[in-house]
Amino acid sequence: MSTEILMPALSPTMTEGNLSKWLIKKGDTVKAGDLIAEIETDKATMEVEAVDEGVVLDLLFKEGEANIPVNKAIAIIGDPNEKVEVKKEAPIEKVIEEKKIEKNIETKIDNKKANIIDTPSPKIEEDKNLSSEEITMRQALRDTMAEEMRKDNKVFILGEEVAEYQGAYKVTQGLLQEFGKERVLDTPISEHGFTGLAVGAAFKGLRPILEFMTFNFSMQAIDQIINSAAKTLYMSGGQINCPIVFRGPNGAAAQVAAQHSQDFSSWYSQVPGLKVIAPSTPYNAKGLLRSAISDPNPVIFLENEILYGLKGPVNNDINFSIPIGKANIEKEGKDLTIVTYSIMLQKSKEAALRLKEEYNLDTEIIDLQTLRPLDTETILNSVKKTNRLITVEESWPFGSVGSEIANIVQRDAFDYLDSPVIKVNSADVPMPYALSLEKLYLPQIDDIINAAKKVSYIK
Amino acid sequence: MKKLQKADYIKMYSFMLKIRRFEERAAQLYGMGKIGGFCHLYIGQEAVVVGILMTIDKNDSVVTTYRDHGHMIARGLDPKRIMAELTGREDGYSAGKGGSMHMFSKENNFYGGHGIVGAQVPIGTGIAFTHKYNGEKNICRTYIGDGAMNNGQVFEAFNLAALWKLPVLYIIENNKYGMGTSVDRAAAGLDLYKRGEAFGIPGEKVDGMNVFSVIEAADKAGKYVREGNGPYIIEVQTYRYRGHSMSDPAKYRTKEELDNYKQTDPIEIVKAEILKKKIATNDEIEKINKDTLEEIKNAAEFATNSPFPKDSELYTDVYL
Numbered sequence: 001m002s003t004e005i006l007m008p009a010l011s012p013t014m015t016e017g018n019l020s021k022w023l024i025k026k027g028d029t030v031k032a033g034d035l036i037a038e039i040e041t042d043k044a045t046m047e048v049e050a051v052d053e054g055v056v057l058d059l060l061f062k063e064g065e066a067n068i069p070v071n072k073a074i075a076i077i078g079d080p081n082e083k084v085e086v087k088k089e090a091p092i093e094k095v096i097e098e099k100k101i102e103k104n105i106e107t108k109i110d111n112k113k114a115n116i117i118d119t120p121s122p123k124i125e126e127d128k129n130l131s132s133e134e135i136t137m138r139q140a141l142r143d144t145m146a147e148e149m150r151k152d153n154k155v156f157i158l159g160e161e162v163a164e165y166q167g168a169y170k171v172t173q174g175l176l177q178e179f180g181k182e183r184v185l186d187t188p189i190s191e192h193g194f195t196g197l198a199v200g201a202a203f204k205g206l207r208p209i210l211e212f213m214t215f216n217f218s219m220q221a222i223d224q225i226i227n228s229a230a231k232t233l234y235m236s237g238g239q240i241n242c243p244i245v246f247r248g249p250n251g252a253a254a255q256v257a258a259q260h261s262q263d264f265s266s267w268y269s270q271v272p273g274l275k276v277i278a279p280s281t282p283y284n285a286k287g288l289l290r291s292a293i294s295d296p297n298p299v300i301f302l303e304n305e306i307l308y309g310l311k312g313p314v315n316n317d318i319n320f321s322i323p324i325g326k327a328n329i330e331k332e333g334k335d336l337t338i339v340t341y342s343i344m345l346q347k348s349k350e351a352a353l354r355l356k357e358e359y360n361l362d363t364e365i366i367d368l369q370t371l372r373p374l375d376t377e378t379i380l381n382s383v384k385k386t387n388r389l390i391t392v393e394e395s396w397p398f399g400s401v402g403s404e405i406a407n408i409v410q411r412d413a414f415d416y417l418d419s420p421v422i423k424v425n426s427a428d429v430p431m432p433y434a435l436s437l438e439k440l441y442l443p444q445i446d447d448i449i450n451a452a453k454k455v456s457y458i459k
Numbered sequence: 460m461k462k463l464q465k466a467d468y469i470k471m472y473s474f475m476l477k478i479r480r481f482e483e484r485a486a487q488l489y490g491m492g493k494i495g496g497f498c499h500l501y502i503g504q505e506a507v508v509v510g511i512l513m514t515i516d517k518n519d520s521v522v523t524t525y526r527d528h529g530h531m532i533a534r535g536l537d538p539k540r541i542m543a544e545l546t547g548r549e550d551g552y553s554a555g556k557g558g559s560m561h562m563f564s565k566e567n568n569f570y571g572g573h574g575i576v577g578a579q580v581p582i583g584t585g586i587a588f589t590h591k592y593n594g595e596k597n598i599c600r601t602y603i604g605d606g607a608m609n610n611g612q613v614f615e616a617f618n619l620a621a622l623w624k625l626p627v628l629y630i631i632e633n634n635k636y637g638m639g640t641s642v643d644r645a646a647a648g649l650d651l652y653k654r655g656e657a658f659g660i661p662g663e664k665v666d667g668m669n670v671f672s673v674i675e676a677a678d679k680a681g682k683y684v685r686e687g688n689g690p691y692i693i694e695v696q697t698y699r700y701r702g703h704s705m706s707d708p709a710k711y712r713t714k715e716e717l718d719n720y721k722q723t724d725p726i727e728i729v730k731a732e733i734l735k736k737k738i739a740t741n742d743e744i745e746k747i748n749k750d751t752l753e754e755i756k757n758a759a760e761f762a763t764n765s766p767f768p769k770d771s772e773l774y775t776d777v778y779l
Contacts, residue, residue, distance in 0.1 A: 008490020011706035032752055033483055044708030051480075051487040053752065071491055156592070182592065188622070193581050193615020200585020203570055204520065206592060224612075227575050228582060236563035237554030238776040240570070272777050296779040 002078025003052045009070040010041045010048075017041050018066040019074065028056045030077060037074070054078045121326040121369060124283050127315055134311040140282035141171050141247075141303065144289040145209060147318045149179055152207065155293060158185040158198060159211030159248070168213045169249060169308055195221035195246075199228045202244040202298075209293065212248035215264050215302065229298040230273030245292045247301035250278070251343065251394045254306070255438060258430035263395035265341070266403075268300040269372040275324055276371040278302040280345040282312040284369055287322030295324060302371075304343045327375035329382070333364035336388035336455055339379055339405055341368040344392045344443060351448035358449075359458055371401055379405060380413050387418040388455040392448055397425035419455040424448055461514060461678045465738045471513065471670055472729045473747055475505040478529040479726060480755040481538055482701075485528065485545055489705045493763055494545045498559045501529035503700035506725035507632050508533040508602075510673025510695075514681050516597060520590070522570040522583040523602035525560035526632075526699075530602065534569050538758040548765035555768040556776065576637075577603075577610030580629070584616040587627035587690075598626040598684045606637025608651045617690070621658040624689040628680055629655070631694040632667070638703040639711045652694035660690050667697030668723045671732075 007017055018040040024030055030050040037048045054077035061074050068074065124130065135143075149155045156179075161168045163176040163186040176184040187194040191212070198208040212218045218225065229242045252261035269276045275297055279285035285303070292299040322328075330345060331352060340348045345367045352363040364382050368375065383389050389409055391402030402423040409421055427441045453459075482500040489498050501508075504526075512533045515521075523530045531541050536552065544551025544562050552562045560574040570586055573579040583601025590597045607613055608631060620627050631651050635642055643649060652662030661683070665676040673695060680691040698720040702709040709717075733739050739747075 006491055008487065009492050010490060010708075012495065032480055041708070043706065044710060046702075046708045048490075049483055049486065051483045052756075185623075188615075188618060190615040190618065192612040193584075193619050196578060196581020196612060196616065197585035197588055197619055200522070200570070200582035200587075201589045201592070202585075203582065204586045204589035206589050223575060223578060224581065228573070228578055232563070232571070233779060234776045235553055235557040235561035236565070236571070236776075237552065237556050238779075239553075239563050239565045241779040275778075 002057060002076050003054065004073035005036065005050070005075040005077060007068045007070050007072045007074050008039065008048055010039060010046050011043055014041045014043075014070060016067045016069045019061050019063060019068060020045055022059060022063055023047070024056050024075075026056050026059060030054065030056060050077070052077060055080045117323040119323055119326075121322050121328040122287065123328070124281075124313070129315045129317050129320065130313045131316050132313070134313055135282055136308065137279070137282045137285050137303070137310045138169065138171050138308040140286045140314050141289055142173055142175070144286050145172070145293070146175060146178060148290065148293045149175070149183065151318075153183070154205065155207045155209065156183040156185065157209040157211065158187050158194060160187055160189055160213045162186060162211050167211070169305060171308070172211065191217050191220035192224065196224040196228065198244055199224050199242060202229070202242040203232065203240050207243045207293065209245045209247060212246065214253075214260060214305070215248055215250040216260050216262055218246065218248075218264065225274075225298070225300075226271055230271050233297070234273060241296050242298045243296045245289075245299045245301050247289070247292075248303060249305040249308070250302035251304055252431060252438070252442060255433060255435060257433040261431035263393070263426070265302055265371055265393065265395050266400045269401055269404075274298055274300055274372060276300045276302065277324065277369065278342040278371055279369065280307070280342055280367050282310065282314050284322055284328065284367070286314050287320055288324070288369060290321040291324045294321070299324075302342065307343055322369065325370050325373040325375060327378040328367045328369055329378065330365040330367045331363065333362040333386065335362045335386060336390065336452055337364045337366060337379075337382040337386045338390055338392055338448070338452070339366045339368060339402070340392040341371060341401070342394065344394055347443065347445050348392050348448060351445045351452065354445065354449060355452050359453065359456070361452060361456060363452065368401070374404070376408050376412070379409065383409050383413045384416045387416055389417070389421045390424060390448070390451040390455055391421070392424045392443060394426055394443065397423060397428055400425055419457065422451040422455055424451050461674060463513075463674070467513060468729065468733050468736070468738045469747070471509050472726070472733060472744070473751065474509045474512065474533055475670070475726045475729060476747065476751045477538065477755065478505045478509070478532050480751050481528060481532060481542070481758070484755050484759045485542065486701070486705065488542075488546065488759060488763070494559070495547065496558055497525070498545065498705045499526040499703065500699070500701045500705070501526055503720065503725070504632060504634060504667065504697045505529060506670035506673055506728075507630070507667045507695045507697050510670040511600060511630060511677045513674050514677040515600065518568065518595070519597045520568040520570060520583075520586045520599040521602075522579045522586060522599065523572065524576070524579060524604050524607070525572065525574050526604070527560070527562055527572040531562060531564070531569060534564070534567055536564055536567060536569065538755060539761040542758040542762035543765045546762040546765070547767065548762060549768045549772070550761070550765040554772065556772070577607040577612050579603075580607065580613045581616040581619075584620045584625055584627050587620065587625040588623065590626050591623075596685060598628055598681065600628045600630060603629055603631045604637065605631060605633040605635070605642050605651060606645065608654060609645055614654075617655050617658045617660060620690040621655070621660050624687065626684050626687070627690045628684045629690060629692045631692065632697055633694055634697050634699045636699075636703065636711065639707070641711065650694075652692050655690070655692045660692055662692035662694065664694045664696065667695035668720065668725050669728055670725060
């Protein structure tokens with residue numbers, strides 16, 4: 001049997017090459033691994049090795065011949081006793097037909113594939129198991145972690161100051177005492193390292209809860225979050241999942257200035273493979289954190305430092321959860337819709353009270369709870385009812401969660417809109433330190449009221 | 460040191476040869492446009508992974524860099540499916556969605572194949588953490604290229620591994636060049652194995668062209684790690700015959716340097732030992748050569764005939 005040696009493509013961009021030198025001659029016996037020729041590519045001259053064995057029956061080009069197309073036969077090797085027919089044209093690589101795939105260019109996640117439970121978000125006002133006692137968000141988060149750690153010893157927590165110090169914001173208070181240092185681990189200030197370590201542990205079957213002292217420090221580790229945690233299930237063809245929760249305070253605290261006050265909600269929401277959650281009350285913090293810990297995928301759980309002290313009733317059932325991917329209609333209304341999440345829910349609620357009082361506007365408020373996958377259905381249904389939409393969030397304006405919502409609404413509910421969508425965001429600058437400027441930077445109730453007036457054409 | 464049986468010599472020779480033939484075939488398929496993107500070959504470095512292979516337990520874990528084809532073969536994975544991943548077909552280990560640099564086999568405790576330089580080091584440390592957390596006696600072998608030894612997260616991982624006494628064996632494959640930059644132009648201090656010293660991690664330098672030296676060092680280091688003493692670093696001095704990736708003509712080094720290393724070809728060393736010890740005859744070796752060539756040829760055939768992934772696969776495996 002004879003084999004053709006083809007002009008190889010020695011770089012992704014090479015289409016033809018020059019045969020600078022033959023290292024074999026007719027009649028030579030070549031073995032796999034022997035050098036056979038030097039080829040000049042668009043980048044350099046490279047040596048080519050034989051991969052098949054046999055006697056060189058023919059060299060089809062002379063040394064120095066130029067512009068030989070890739071995949072054209074340049075030599076024939078084989079059994080000298082066999083008759084050889086040289087094909088005139090080398091086989092041409094079949095180009096993959098460009099099929100018309102209906103590409104899902106919008107962010108749409110198949111609920112079944114994303115392990116999303118298709119039930120609506122429970123409503124606090126209808127919850128029969130509501131505690132009579134009000135607890136803080138901090139305690140709600142702590143209790144949920146403890147409950148899940150009791151259920152499953154594969155759940156453990158690591159981060160800076162989570163153990164002996166009891167948590168930089170006291171969210172992990174008492175966990176070390178209950179679960180011991182094997183399951184509550186203080187890490188060095190080494191985000192890149194311990195995030196990668198936690199991702200590896202999740203690949204191997206543990207269920208880490210990783211606390212970032214604040215999400216600002218997750219920037220040190222973002223490569224491991226995106227390139228390792230979010231992508232490995234896909235890159236492994238579905239073999240290796242990463243059940244991990246990255247949690248901690250996100251967004252502005254109080255006068256801690258530019259490097260410690262940043263909202264990363266849209267950064268992480270952009271990434272396929274991640275789920276992103278932003279709770280706003282002790283009630284939903286509990287239900288959502290339970291879902292996050294139970295989820296087989298990496299979850300970004302964006303808390304808010306200012307909200308840690310917020311008190312409210314909770315559902316203390318150790319199996320109570322709020323499905324990921326479901327928004328909550330915090331308040332029904334008919335005149336306009338506010339879509340918001342995290343700390344801006346409180347400001348939106350206050351703004352709604354004033355809008356009713358001062359302008360007789362009946363506002364519907366949607367608390368997203370989950371940012372990715374986004375509950376577009378609830379948003380669209382609301383817009384179809386109220387015909388006006390503003391989004392309120394703490395992040396910078398460029399490419400924010402609100403930007404994506406505005407896009408979806410103009411595409412899918414264009415005819416229902418009575419005015420353009422208006423986004424309320426933080427100022428497009430780094431966070432200043434001065435108290436007066438910090439206030440200017442953050443969205444305020446007046447900003448929400450002004451946006452509501454604008455979409456309602458009230459001067 | 461581990462006492463090598465006759466079968467071990469044949470196993471080493473066969474695995475090293477299989478890797479060599481696989482990589483040559485991959486280069487050919489790349490040249491034909493059947494393999495795309497980046498493709499980093501392991502030719503010349505075979506003694507490293509095969510030497511380590513001789514000392515491991517099946518339930519140990521492994522994680523490596525993007526130069527991973529040889530590592531998968533040494534792990535006993537099917538060359539057909541490895542090659543099918545290189546050609547981006549549905550029978551590949553990652554169903555055609557990972558490619559040369561991102562291949563995994565969870566059932567064989569092979570955790571990749573990582574495309575980001577250094578990222579596999581904390582990940583391997585985390586896998587070792589899991590072995591310890593679960594009370595298992597296994598270790599995680601974490602391979603590191605010389606290029607990654609100047610990457611911050613590697614030292615963060617060393618610190619954590621030593622701090623928590625994790626069962627991780629770090630194997631630095633020092634092939635002298637991080638892409639086109641030689642180690643002496645990238646690293647201040649050429650003894651990479653000493654870079655764990657500040658953390659109290661013992662290290663050792665080994666001749667990586669000689670599989671017997673690798674086995675000896677890996678055996679000793681593996682025992683140390685398995686006994687719960689914490690991490691250990693082996694720096695294996697090796698050499699890649701080919702460029703960094705398929706499109707690299709390797710102009711940054713001399714032909715003499717390459718030829719010099721070829722004089723100590725790792726496969727030839729094992730072959731000479733087999734003949735010297737009369738473990739196999741020349742004819743028997745020829746048979747292995749032929750069978751290997753055939754096996755890899757079949758792998759290439761399989762990989763070029765396996766179907767492309769279905770269009771619907773675009774949207775699967777994003778979430779579990």
